[in-house]
Amino acid sequence: MEQTFDAIVIGAGQAGPALAARLAEAGRKVAIIERHLVGGTCVNTGCTPTKAMVASAYAAHLARRSGDYGVKIAGPLAIDMAAVKARKDVISGNSRRNNENWLAGIEGVSLIRGHARFTGPHEVEVNGQTLRAPQIFLNVGGRAATPDMPGLGKIDYLTNSSLLELDEVPKRLIVIGGSYIGLEFAQIFRRLGAEVTVVEMSPRIVAREDEEVSAAVQSFLEEEGIRFRLNAECISFEKRGDDIAAAATCASDEPAEIGSHVLLAVGRRPNTDDLGLDTAGVALDQRGYVVVDEELRTNVEGIWALGDCNGRGAFTHTAYNDFEIVAAILLDGDSRRLGDRFPVYALYTDPPLGRVGMTEAQAREKGLPYKVATRPMTRVGRAVEKGETKGFMKAVIDARTDRILGAAVLGVGGDEAVHGLLYAMQGGVTADTIRRTTPIHPTVAELFPTLMGSLQPPES
Ligand SMILES: Cc1cc2nc3c(=O)[nH]c(=O)nc-3n(C[C@H](O)[C@H](O)[C@H](O)COP(=O)(O)OP(=O)(O)OC[C@H]3O[C@@H](n4cnc5c(N)ncnc54)[C@H](O)[C@@H]3O)c2cc1C
């Protein structure tokens, strides 16, 4: 059987459904094809379930610290991992169902379940059926990278997806990779009672960040009992009875890490290897990401790529922004572009790291004249009152224009507070204007004017 549509969207992740809805609203007949779960990674195996578990882990942490606040809990603390998982499943499941019901209710959108594969530049095959459309939008996302490490094929390892299915806390968890996924899970499971070791091949964790950010995050995670093996340039695995041994270096006299479970969190790979993109003539880069221009167009007329699969962003908000760019161009006659967006993200450890724009190291590498200011969270009233004073805030300002180049807010509420600086950057607001504003007391963001008032040239 063959069917013709005005547009086909492949993947119901973070950009596809919103785009399908906008196209249908504009009167187009749209097919959206999903091979697994509506909502994609974020809703089912990424943001939503992990942040639900971050909340459970925080509750456990706060309960352990309750005495600090003058609150006594009688008896020992117990973690009911099955209940933690059930809570996370309800939150994630509700989100998925809301997405499904919303899509099902949109006139002009057909949700087709199955794996899509190109059979030509403007036709795909799903479940043996051919679908044709002049416009095709890829939103196929990615999955956990599983590099060819010695011994990996002989052990049962976990990824972000399978780890979320555990209904018992691992006794000893070895996390390979010390970035977003690795650190968020490391702290979650440590707070839920596991012994946790993070094995990272770089000399420091979250190595994209400034050195003092990496050091502060490592230090507060170590205070909670998480161990780190850095410079792990030569990782291999071996089964030892019921346990797994992970060797971190090639030196045979260095002891291996012994764990009951291993989580692989060493990056993602795009779901572009089983799409038949060569048949359609769509160009990929060396890492398998779809090559797109500033308007998300691929090299093939009538094919666009949005979200993680284009390698131009790796977050839900960047995937959604890709939808906004494409919809603006195709439906609103508005000329939005990838280059309009500032890098912004959060690392959801506790305390979280909110980040926007450049790091200081990036400003230095670019040879930009800049000023910098930092302030420890111990000198932020709101943090002191909450009893959560770990971390610091830092701003990097262009010395010529007085505009913000970048900022890090590592501390309680940092994921929220950093937005004040994002909006300031988008609006071209200067540090001096921020210095003259009157923010709400007591908040974390109320210290931004003070921060801007303490800018200094970098130490040379
Ligand atoms: C553990 C974890 C935590 C995360 N936490 C955060 C966070 O807190 N904040 C944040 O911003 N980002 C977070 N992310 C990243 C975020 O999940 C992704 O950036 C986002 O989901 C990307 O959206 P997408 O639409 O590009 O792809 P996806 O959400 O991956 O969706 C792609 C969809 O396409 C489908 N698909 C693939 N191939 C085909 C095919 N051939 N035919 C049909 N369907 C297909 C897939 O089944 C999937 O449903 C996290 C990721 C992980 C793994």
Ligand SMILES: NC(=O)c1ccc[n+]([C@@H]2O[C@H](COP(=O)([O-])OP(=O)(O)OC[C@H]3O[C@@H](n4cnc5c(N)ncnc54)[C@H](O)[C@@H]3O)[C@@H](O)[C@H]2O)c1
């Ligand atoms: N809070 C969030 O927004 C959030 C949370 C989780 C995931 N994500 C998204 O998911 C993506 C993937 O996250 P991630 O943490 O898996 O990847 P990542 O690319 O951010 O980090 C991978 C880490 O693994 C290390 N590594 C790579 N190969 C290794 C090896 N062989 N041995 C040891 N260490 C190795 C790297 O040095 C790096 O520190 C991120 O790009 C991010 O956008 C976002």
